[in-house]
Amino acid sequence: MSGSGDAGGRATASGTVTARGEILLEVRDLHVHFFTESGAVRAVDGVTFQVERGRTLGLVGESGCGKSVTALSILGLVPRPGRIVGGSVKLEGRDLLALGEREMRGVRGSRIAMIFQEPMTSLNPVYAVGSQISEAIRAHRRVSKGEARDRAIDLLRRVKIPVPERRAREYPHQMSGGMRQRVMIAMALAASPSLLIADEPTTALDVTIQAQIMDLLQELQAELGMSILLITHNLALVAEVADDIAVMYASKIVEQGPAREVFTSPLHPYTHGLLHSIPRPGMSRKEKLRVIPGAVPNPLAFPSGCKFHPRCPAREGLCESSEPELLEARPGRAAACHLVRDGVGPLKETP
Numbered sequence: 001m002s003g004s005g006d007a008g009g010r011a012t013a014s015g016t017v018t019a020r021g022e023i024l025l026e027v028r029d030l031h032v033h034f035f036t037e038s039g040a041v042r043a044v045d046g047v048t049f050q051v052e053r054g055r056t057l058g059l060v061g062e063s064g065c066g067k068s069v070t071a072l073s074i075l076g077l078v079p080r081p082g083r084i085v086g087g088s089v090k091l092e093g094r095d096l097l098a099l100g101e102r103e104m105r106g107v108r109g110s111r112i113a114m115i116f117q118e119p120m121t122s123l124n125p126v127y128a129v130g131s132q133i134s135e136a137i138r139a140h141r142r143v144s145k146g147e148a149r150d151r152a153i154d155l156l157r158r159v160k161i162p163v164p165e166r167r168a169r170e171y172p173h174q175m176s177g178g179m180r181q182r183v184m185i186a187m188a189l190a191a192s193p194s195l196l197i198a199d200e201p202t203t204a205l206d207v208t209i210q211a212q213i214m215d216l217l218q219e220l221q222a223e224l225g226m227s228i229l230l231i232t233h234n235l236a237l238v239a240e241v242a243d244d245i246a247v248m249y250a251s252k253i254v255e256q257g258p259a260r261e262v263f264t265s266p267l268h269p270y271t272h273g274l275l276h277s278i279p280r281p282g283m284s285r286k287e288k289l290r291v292i293p294g295a296v297p298n299p300l301a302f303p304s305g306c307k308f309h310p311r312c313p314a315r316e317g318l319c320e321s322s323e324p325e326l327l328e329a330r331p332g333r334a335a336a337c338h339l340v341r342d343g344v345g346p347l348k349e350t351p
Contacts, residue, residue, distance in 0.1 A: 024227045025051040025074070025195055030087035032066075032073050041299045043069045043082065045251040048326065051195065056221065056228040058242030058259065060235060060274070062296055066251040067231045071197050074229075075112060076104045091195070110140045113188035117200035119180035123172040129183045130156070130168025133190060140191035155186035159216060178209035185216065192224065199231045214241050235278050239263055247271045250297055250307040253326055257333040267335040267345035269312045306338070314339055314346035 032044035044066045051057045059067050072078050074089050076096065089096045091111060096104065116122055124132060133152035137143065143151065149168075156164035159182040172180055181201060188196055198217065202210035218241060221228055230242060238245060238259065245262045247255040247270065255268040266272045273292040294311040297303055303310055309319040318338050326336040330343030339346035 021055070022053040023050050024053040024092060025229070026088075026090045027070070027074065028088045028090075030070065030073060030089065031085045032069050032078055032082055033085050034082040036081060036300075039300050042251050042302070043299065044073065046087075047248070047251075047253055049246045049253060049256065051227050051229055052244075053194075053227055054221070054225050055243040056218075056230055056241055058230045058232065058238035058245045059248060060232060060238055060245060061248035062233060064296055064299075065248045067248055068199055070248075071114065071199050071229065071231055074197065075108055075114060076101075077108075109136065109188075109193070110191040111193055112195045112197065113191070113193040114197040114199065115181070115184045115188050115201050117203040119177070119184045120172060122184060123180060125172055128169050128171055129175070133168075133183070133187050136187045136190040151190075152186070155189055156183070158189070158220070159183075159186045161186075176209075177205050178213065181205065181209075181213055182216070185213075185220070189220065189224070193226060195227045195229065196221075197229045197231070200233070201230075202234075202237065203232075210237070217241070235274055247274070250302060251299065252307065252336065254308065254336045255334065256326070261333060265345075266347075267329050267333060267340050267343075268308075268337045269314050269339075269345065269347055270308050272345065272347045273311075306336075 027050070028048050030044050030047045031042070034041040034043055047066070047070055049057065049059070059070065061067055069078065069082065073084055074096070076099070078084060084097060087097070091107065096107060099107070123129065130149065130152045133155055134145065134148040137148045137151050138145075153164045153168050156167055161167050161179060161182050167175075167179075172183070175183065196217070201217075202213050205213065214237065217228060220226070230238065232238060242259045245257065245259045246253050247262070247268065249270045255262065255266065255271045262271060263275065266275055270292070273290070276290040277292065279289060292311055297307060297310070305320045305322050306312070306315070306324055309315045312319065316339065322338065324336045324338045326334050329335045329340050333343070335345070337345065
């Protein structure tokens with residue numbers, strides 16, 4: 001795991017973990033609602049986190065918890081009927097939510113780039129991949145078609161696609177899933193962004209290709225000095241690559257901290273449950289994986305108090321009536337749980 005495990009930062013009363021290094025991205029008290037005929041869906045409900053320059057933050061949680069909507073909010077791409085109704089998103093101190101659409105187009109791709117879990121939904125099937133990368137380059141750089149083509153081939157080479165001159169003339173359907181994802185990474189790097197958002201970038205790939213893609217992202221991060229916001233439900237993946245972790249449940253962040261600390265001493269019962277659900281080395285076929293009982297609540301009808309309390313084995317009366325804030329639990333760690341006391345979570349068993 002690349003997580004440093006240091007506790008050099010601290011969590012403020014608002015749940016923000018004060019940086020050990022320079023802050024690149026700061027999301028504060030973000031609220032995103034989807035206005036439907038059935039009512040307002042609180043897809044993101046007061047989310048706060050930071051991404052430090054040159055580091056990887058893993059935003060983890062079950063499907064439907066609001067991770068992807070958070071990422072789209074950073075880019076100003078929340079689909080209708082969704083709308084950002086509160087909060088701020090600052091890149092190097094500049095509030096992106098205050099920018100007009102034209103200014104945001106200048107940020108997308110150049111300062112922040114994003115790759116998705118299924119490249120075929122992002123790549124145009126009727127254009128060669130080299131042409132698509134060249135177009136992305138020319139959208140952000142004043143270069144000739146020839147220069148853009150050469151740069152596209154160089155990017156394909158950088159993401160370790162063999163024979164890039166030939167591959168640049170191929171179409172997406174002629175490539176494997178792993179190759180298409182490498183093309184998407186090359187396209188994302190076209191304008192040398194400061195922040196790369198990777199939304200479930202390996203979900204559709206087999207385990208071997210997953211490892212290759214994540215190794216590639218880490219190599220490129222070290223080479224280019226960019227930050228990565230990795231959005232995933234795969235805790236094993238996060239354990240390998242993330243420096244810091246923010247755990248999300250039912251539209252809120254419930255725990256934050258350095259990756260190594262979160263994995264070795266989770267504070268929130270939800271984080272504890274997630275870690276216990278990971279297959280362990282040496283498990284026999286007869287052993288059953290632990291599961292968190294119940295299901296993620298309906299966003300149109302969140303339970304009162306702590307949203308996790310119907311599924312929590314440690315719940316008390318206060319949990320059912322009062323929603324906990326994300327607060328400092330100990331230096332560098334924050335948790336939204338009434339039962340975290342003296343920097344220790346209510347479930348003591350080590351995952």
